[in-house]
Amino acid sequence: MTAAKLPFEVLISRHGASVLRVARALVGVQDADDVWQETFLAALRAYPRTDVKNVQAWLITITRNKAMDHHRRIATLPVPVGGVADLLPNHTASGTDAVIGAVESAEMAQAVWAALALLPNKRRHAVAYHHLAGLPYADVAELLGGTEAAARRAGADGMKSLRTLLAPWKGFDDDDKS
Amino acid sequence: MMTRAERSMHALQPLNAGLEAVAADEAATLVRLSGVLRGAAQAHGLVDVAYRSIDSPVGPLLLVATEVGLVRVAFSVEGHDTVLAELAESISPRILHAPARLDAAAREFEEYFAHTRHTFDLPLDFRLASGFRYEVLTHLHEIEYGSTASYSAVAALTSSPRAVRAVGTACARNPLPVVVPCHRVIRSDGSQGAYLGGPEAKALLLSLEAV
Structure with missing residues (x-):
């Protein structure tokens, strides 16, 4: 069976998470929900597409386009108000280890999204497509418009910048496995 | 050796060290988002095939409907995923889990298994039998x-x-x-x-x- 003819519900369960991560990286957690909805609604409208070989890359491309539409509408990037200072861990939570763990991981997630917003465009996109959504660099290059080597470099540089920004977080490993 | 598609699917989990935290609330968010999407898709008339499953004395039953009516009932021995994949080919791949559209059907099955209903009174789509x-x-x-x-x-x-x-x-x-x-x-x-x-x-x- 061709991938282009899978039940659409399968696309949502297989690729919903990667679309969400890319949307969050490109427009911020707040507005990502709208971009996610617009992406899957547009995909469903166009479905099935017999010319699409790689469904995930197709969905991420739509996500990128919907994110760009979104930026055109609001004309700003979701930069945290306090800048990098806002990214510092805030361990004043009390409670059980599990509760502290959950709070810390939510804070960490917030910090990652905020740090991503501070990256230069190309690096942010490369990290979103490759490290968050899991697209191979060949597909990332098509989305960025450039060579695979340039995409790989943008991804590695992006991860390096993230490591610097997130250095206060002990959980952030500096081993880049890409 | 894995294909490229498989590799990209596997790359989702685990995330790069340090990035796992972003996945913390993903499951709950995706449940909410897909619920909203299914509603919007219905409202825009984009759901060609809707399905849900129900529990019954003969095991989980898959109920599938088109705009015309109930088109397929499947036992779990048939493999619900397999049946949906077949329907994607034979009817349309615009298939979504849309329980609300099958509420009436689910109710009639419940009544049937509770001995209170002897005949089904549902619009039926016989396109799979000619x-x-x-x-x-x-x-x-x-x-x-x-x-x-x-x-x-x-x-x-x-x-x-x-x-x-x-x-x-x-x-x-x-x-x-x-x-x-x-x-x-x-x-x-x-x-x-x-x-x-x-x-x-x-x-x-x-x-x-x-x-």
């Missing part, structure tokens, strides 16, 4: 709740009264079991014969109707 198979199915409601008929008796009702074997095939490939009561068709020697939901399911349905 020709003689369709003709056979249209006669099955003539076998009343709680009774049975032989394959040859059913053949006698059709335009080809000697096509006993073809009646067997039509029953075996009934896309709407339970609703279109092929379980009431048995062998002329009185034994129950085969059933697409398995012989146990057929026996259970017949004993349920005998009460």
Whole structure:
């Protein structure tokens, strides 16, 4: 069976998470929900597409386009108000280890999204497509418009910048496995 | 060696060290988002095929509907994912889990299994059965709740009264079991014969109707 003819519900369960991560990286957690909805609604409208070989890359491309539409509408990037200072861990939570763990991981997630917003465009996109959504660099290059080597470099540089920004977080490993 | 598509799927989990935290609330968010999406897709008329599953005494049943009506009922032995993949090919891949659209059908199944309903009163879409198979199915409601008929008796009702074997095939490939009561068709020697939901399911349905 061709991938282009899978039940659409399968696309949502297989690729919903990667679309969400890319949307969050490109427009911020707040507005990502709208971009996610617009992406899957547009995909469903166009479905099935017999010319699409790689469904995930197709969905991420739509996500990128919907994110760009979104930026055109609001004309700003979701930069945290306090800048990098806002990214510092805030361990004043009390409670059980599990509760502290959950709070810390939510804070960490917030910090990652905020740090991503501070990256230069190309690096942010490369990290979103490759490290968050899991697209191979060949597909990332098509989305960025450039060579695979340039995409790989943008991804590695992006991860390096993230490591610097997130250095206060002990959980952030500096081993880049890409 | 993995294909590129497989590699990209596997790359989702685990995330790069340090990035795992972003996945913390993903599952809950995705449940919420897909709920909203299904509603919007319905409102825009983009759902060609809607489905849900229900629990029943004969195991989980998959209920599938088009705009026309109920188009497929599947037992779990058929593999619900397999059935949906087939429907993506034969009807349309715009298939979404849309429980609300099958509320009425689910209620009638519940009533049937609770002995309070003897006939189903639902719009049906027979597009998966054509020709003689369709003709056979249209006669099955003539076998009343709680009774049975032989394959040859059913053949006698059709335009080809000697096509006993073809009646067997039509029953075996009934896309709407339970609703279109092929379980009431048995062998002329009185034994129950085969059933697409398995012989146990057929026996259970017949004993349920005998009460």
